[in-house]
Amino acid sequence: MKGKPLAxxxxxxxxxxxxxxxxxxxELFAEAAKEAYERCPNLDPKRDIKALFIGHMGESYxxxxxxxxxxxxxxxxxHVPATRTEAACCSSGVxxxxxVYAVAxxxxxxxxxxxxxxxxxxxxxxxxxxxxxxxDFPFEQWHGITFPGLFALMATAHMxxxxxxEKQMAQIAVKNHYNGSLNPKAQMQKxxxxxxxxxxxxxxxxxxLYDCSLITDGASCLILTKPELAKRYTxxxxxxxxxxxxxxxxxxxEREEFTSIRAAxxxxxTAYEMAGLTPSDIDVAEVHDCFTIAEIIAYEDxxxxxxxxxxxxxxxxxTALKGRIPVNTSGGLKAKGHPVGxxxxxxxxxxxxxxxxQAEKRQVADAEIGLTHxxxxxxxxxxxxxxxxx
Amino acid sequence: MKGKPLAxxxxxxxxxxxxxxxxxxxELFAEAAKEAYERCPNLDPKRDIKALFIGHMGESYxxxxxxxxxxxxxxxxxHVPATRTEAACCSSGVxxxxxVYAVAxxxxxxxxxxxxxxxxxxxxxxxxxxxxxxxDFPFEQWHGITFPGLFALMATAHMxxxxxxEKQMAQIAVKNHYNGSLNPKAQMQKxxxxxxxxxxxxxxxxxxLYDCSLITDGASCLILTKPELAKRYTxxxxxxxxxxxxxxxxxxxEREEFTSIRAAxxxxxTAYEMAGLTPSDIDVAEVHDCFTIAEIIAYEDxxxxxxxxxxxxxxxxxTALKGRIPVNTSGGLKAKGHPVGxxxxxxxxxxxxxxxxQAEKRQVADAEIGLTHxxxxxxxxxxxxxxxxx
Numbered sequence: 001m002k003g004k005p006l007a008x009x010x011x012x013x014x015x016x017x018x019x020x021x022x023x024x025x026x027e028l029f030a031e032a033a034k035e036a037y038e039r040c041p042n043l044d045p046k047r048d049i050k051a052l053f054i055g056h057m058g059e060s061y062x063x064x065x066x067x068x069x070x071x072x073x074x075x076x077x078x079h080v081p082a083t084r085t086e087a088a089c090c091s092s093g094v095x096x097x098x099x100v101y102a103v104a105x106x107x108x109x110x111x112x113x114x115x116x117x118x119x120x121x122x123x124x125x126x127x128x129x130x131x132x133x134x135x136d137f138p139f140e141q142w143h144g145i146t147f148p149g150l151f152a153l154m155a156t157a158h159m160x161x162x163x164x165x166e167k168q169m170a171q172i173a174v175k176n177h178y179n180g181s182l183n184p185k186a187q188m189q190k191x192x193x194x195x196x197x198x199x200x201x202x203x204x205x206x207x208x209l210y211d212c213s214l215i216t217d218g219a220s221c222l223i224l225t226k227p228e229l230a231k232r233y234t235x236x237x238x239x240x241x242x243x244x245x246x247x248x249x250x251x252x253x254e255r256e257e258f259t260s261i262r263a264a265x266x267x268x269x270t271a272y273e274m275a276g277l278t279p280s281d282i283d284v285a286e287v288h289d290c291f292t293i294a295e296i297i298a299y300e301d302x303x304x305x306x307x308x309x310x311x312x313x314x315x316x317x318x319t320a321l322k323g324r325i326p327v328n329t330s331g332g333l334k335a336k337g338h339p340v341g342x343x344x345x346x347x348x349x350x351x352x353x354x355x356x357x358q359a360e361k362r363q364v365a366d367a368e369i370g371l372t373h374x375x376x377x378x379x380x381x382x383x384x385x386x387x388x389x390x
Numbered sequence: 391m392k393g394k395p396l397a398x399x400x401x402x403x404x405x406x407x408x409x410x411x412x413x414x415x416x417e418l419f420a421e422a423a424k425e426a427y428e429r430c431p432n433l434d435p436k437r438d439i440k441a442l443f444i445g446h447m448g449e450s451y452x453x454x455x456x457x458x459x460x461x462x463x464x465x466x467x468x469h470v471p472a473t474r475t476e477a478a479c480c481s482s483g484v485x486x487x488x489x490v491y492a493v494a495x496x497x498x499x500x501x502x503x504x505x506x507x508x509x510x511x512x513x514x515x516x517x518x519x520x521x522x523x524x525x526d527f528p529f530e531q532w533h534g535i536t537f538p539g540l541f542a543l544m545a546t547a548h549m550x551x552x553x554x555x556e557k558q559m560a561q562i563a564v565k566n567h568y569n570g571s572l573n574p575k576a577q578m579q580k581x582x583x584x585x586x587x588x589x590x591x592x593x594x595x596x597x598x599l600y601d602c603s604l605i606t607d608g609a610s611c612l613i614l615t616k617p618e619l620a621k622r623y624t625x626x627x628x629x630x631x632x633x634x635x636x637x638x639x640x641x642x643x644e645r646e647e648f649t650s651i652r653a654a655x656x657x658x659x660t661a662y663e664m665a666g667l668t669p670s671d672i673d674v675a676e677v678h679d680c681f682t683i684a685e686i687i688a689y690e691d692x693x694x695x696x697x698x699x700x701x702x703x704x705x706x707x708x709t710a711l712k713g714r715i716p717v718n719t720s721g722g723l724k725a726k727g728h729p730v731g732x733x734x735x736x737x738x739x740x741x742x743x744x745x746x747x748q749a750e751k752r753q754v755a756d757a758e759i760g761l762t763h764x765x766x767x768x769x770x771x772x773x774x775x776x777x778x779x780x
Contacts, residue, residue, distance in 0.1 A: 006497075024527075024528070051635075053488075056476075057455065058449065058455070059448065059449055059450065059476075059523050060449065060450065062527055063522075063523055063527050063531060064523055064526075064527045065447065065448070065476055065478060065523040065524055066476070066477060066478045066523070066524045066525075066640055066766060066767050066770055066771065067476070068476075068477050068484070068637065068771060069477065069637040069638065069639075069640050069653075069766070069767070069770035069771050070526075070640045070770070072637045073637070073638075073639055073640065077637075078637070078638070078639065079636050079637055079638060079652070079653065079656055080636075080637060081484075081487065081635035081636055081637060081657075082477075082637045082771070083475050083477060083484040083487070083488060083635075084475065084476045084477060085473050085474065085475055085476075086449075086455055086456070086457070086458075086474045086475075086476055087456060087458050087459065087472075087473060087474060088455060088456045094458070094471075094473040097471065097473070098443075098473060098488050098491070098492075100495075101488070101491040101492040101494075101495045101497065101498075102488075102491040102495075104491075104495035104496065104497060105490075105491045105492075105494035105495040105496075106494065106495075107396075107491060107494060108491075132453075133449050133453055133454055133455040133456070134455055134456045135456075136454075136460075137414075137452055137453050137454045138414070141453060245441075245471035245473075246469050246470075246471055247458065247459040247462045247463070247467075247468070247469055247470060247471060247472040248459065248463075248468070248469060249459075249463055249468065250456055250459050250460045250463065262469070263459075263469065266469055267471075376456060376459070377456050377459070380456055380459035380460070381456065381458060381459050381472070
């Protein structure tokens, strides 16, 4: 049945995002879990939660794998089945999909899903190297290209094919920094001007410093239940009504085009079909703006505009907080921050706040339908989820 | 309903296990997938398979994460939703649990699940370091203890509490090497004597070289369907009727005892309850013999004998190929090999062969009920699955 809830979010938590010194990833996750528990006094975590899925991208940052068991223990869920998922920056997007399966199976009444990454204690070259493991070793990493370079290839292809401009990309940064300035958990809570963005130093042309998302510590989580049990835990659930995921070649060199992300288009198609909705039904969205060009491509891949019109959509302010369809009200990866494993469920956290009227200064009026779009690597994995106010 | 199939295995594949030079992990996985496809001519992989879950422990071996998408592509499943799971040496055990949820959800008719690891191209100190990421960084790794040391602590505790002997542990090695000699895909296909095992060099007392499992390259996979669809793909399905998973503290220093693995006991309890069976119903089992002491503890944790009797059970030959309950007919991690991410579904592959009468020289007569027991790290994660011949 179209639009039938697959699972319901009854609570959510987010740690402060930023440079958090002196805490391990497990402690960041505990901070997110604590918020989710406090928001949901009817939940007895140890008794009720039957599984934990946690997105975590890199074992290298803390020389620590086996994140599922560790996160479960620190979140007060000792002995609960706990599974780490990894799909690069889509690690908690795929965790959410796995958690939806667990709830929909009927085998688990309540499931926790989240993500975490601790990154800022490593040097920038180290972080760049660890992130590169999400690209192809023999045909990308080995030749020295890293993620700013891969997304710069997308940006130049988009500029060439559609006339997209550096200014349009900079406008994404300005918008997301403005939104971030309204989010007390964002890493960057300061506005920037178009001139600042355009004159920032080049990282991989045409991408400049303000076109790039941040290196961030943080964690996020959601509590999911079967829809019929949601009212046991909250008066204001948010239902997941569409859950799409797809994959693509890991190497960009094998793709037919650089101006869209096919896995995201396929994931969106699945999610819209499950939800019985079209892009015009979406009231608010969080999309994967790891670089500003990625947000422009996301508008197109999600059907918010036609291919090639994403740049103009940004320029016209259609996705601003008061625009036709506000995108990245949280500040996005660009300003809220991008603790890679945590990002997918952090996007869902923002949509949860928006659809339950808890987004404070960045609240979108009367938002009923939300969407999240999470991308791994240069697009070898993507998930799209659609949410409805309960 | 007890004993109701959760999902059905309709095909399975395993790469050759061993030191496989010149292939990437993705190519090993393709080899396993090819066998599964050839075994199941009614399956059109690209059309039918709706999701892939793949256990992969270490991004460090090949400087390559994002294993889901890559494995999907190399297995002919481009664009199929693909998720890597990681729980140390239980990485594909938890993948199997996630895949069971996906099938049981009703959202996927056919799911592929597997695991992979490419290890032998790295030096032994590197492999030891990468494996150590499955233990606690601040309180274990940092102080220099590695996995042989952690399991040696279990062995000495077991010897002290129950009188378990080095000879009993060596008998596990002798049994598993004998079984491996009958398995054409095993890394070690040679028998050893008790004297050889007992006189091999000490790695971490009381564990000697022949008490330790192998460093191995390999991959494994299963094709799962909804039970009601199984006959579309095979006349001889194997039903999964119990699926248990649990977690524990990552650090051994926080556990109440070293002589059993609590997560495994909890996972077994869940699996037996779901299956409506008791230990005496099991005809054949694959257990996680990363070290010989681990197999002895597994007998006890799974209820094959009482606590403390595992050593004598090995000594009496009760778990030999012709014994009361044959264990590790494949050769186990000890002789078949232990490509860590692949092990969980490789165990299920052996049970699939046994329950469908395809285990050739190591066939257990008339096996109807099988069990797999997969452990991550020193026991922070464990899964137990129970299977019934269809």
